[in-house]
Amino acid sequence: MSDLDLDRRTGWPPGLRVLLDIHPRESWPNAAGIGPTGRFWLQRHDLFRELTQALAMAAGELREGRLDAARFVPWFRPRMGFLLQELHGHHRIEDLHYFPVFQAADPRLARGFEVLNADHHTIDRAIAELGTASDTLLHALAVPADDPAAAVAGLATTLPAFLHRLLRHLDDEEDLVIPLLIDRGEGPLGIG
Numbered sequence: 001m002s003d004l005d006l007d008r009r010t011g012w013p014p015g016l017r018v019l020l021d022i023h024p025r026e027s028w029p030n031a032a033g034i035g036p037t038g039r040f041w042l043q044r045h046d047l048f049r050e051l052t053q054a055l056a057m058a059a060g061e062l063r064e065g066r067l068d069a070a071r072f073v074p075w076f077r078p079r080m081g082f083l084l085q086e087l088h089g090h091h092r093i094e095d096l097h098y099f100p101v102f103q104a105a106d107p108r109l110a111r112g113f114e115v116l117n118a119d120h121h122t123i124d125r126a127i128a129e130l131g132t133a134s135d136t137l138l139h140a141l142a143v144p145a146d147d148p149a150a151a152v153a154g155l156a157t158t159l160p161a162f163l164h165r166l167l168r169h170l171d172d173e174e175d176l177v178i179p180l181l182i183d184r185g186e187g188p189l190g191i192g
């Protein structure tokens with residue numbers, strides 16, 4: 001197991017921070033190199049963060065009895081489905097289109113994009129686990145004879161672990177992608 005594995009990583013090592021050190025996060029809002037693609041990328045990541053945190057909060061409220069199933073299910077079902085579908089599609093586009101372009105643009109960052117691609121496989125497995133936990137919970141809430149406590153506890157455990165992995169991945173991905181976009185510009189990279 002490497003320090004670059006998603007569950008152990010705490011950010012990028014110095015060799016993969018070469019552009020982030022030149023273009024730190026606090027400079028991004030005013031950076032000229034971030035065009036529509038970069039802004040969209042950051043917006044999507046913010047959506048994933050916000051939606052996953054909202055789902056975790058709702059599951060916690062259900063577990064604590066502050067939210068009943070009748071209100072939880074119609075709110076939760078479409079949001080969870082949207083999150084899982086959009087994450088899968090987002091990662092597919094990155095792996096097939098963007099990451100190869102970025103690796104070619106700056107070979108110093110190639111290992112980072114390989115790591116992010118590996119993250120996607122880990123997150124895909126976590127998406128499947130989260131989907132199963134969500135389906136189990138929704139089924140348990142729909143069948144009055146079932147005791148949903150175990151299903152609620154399962155989702156309440158699965159969601160925070162998923163959120164931790166997702167947040168680490170999103171932060172690290174931004175720390176490679178956004179400085180590269182600032183440094184090279186979207187047009188010259190062929191993505192603007």
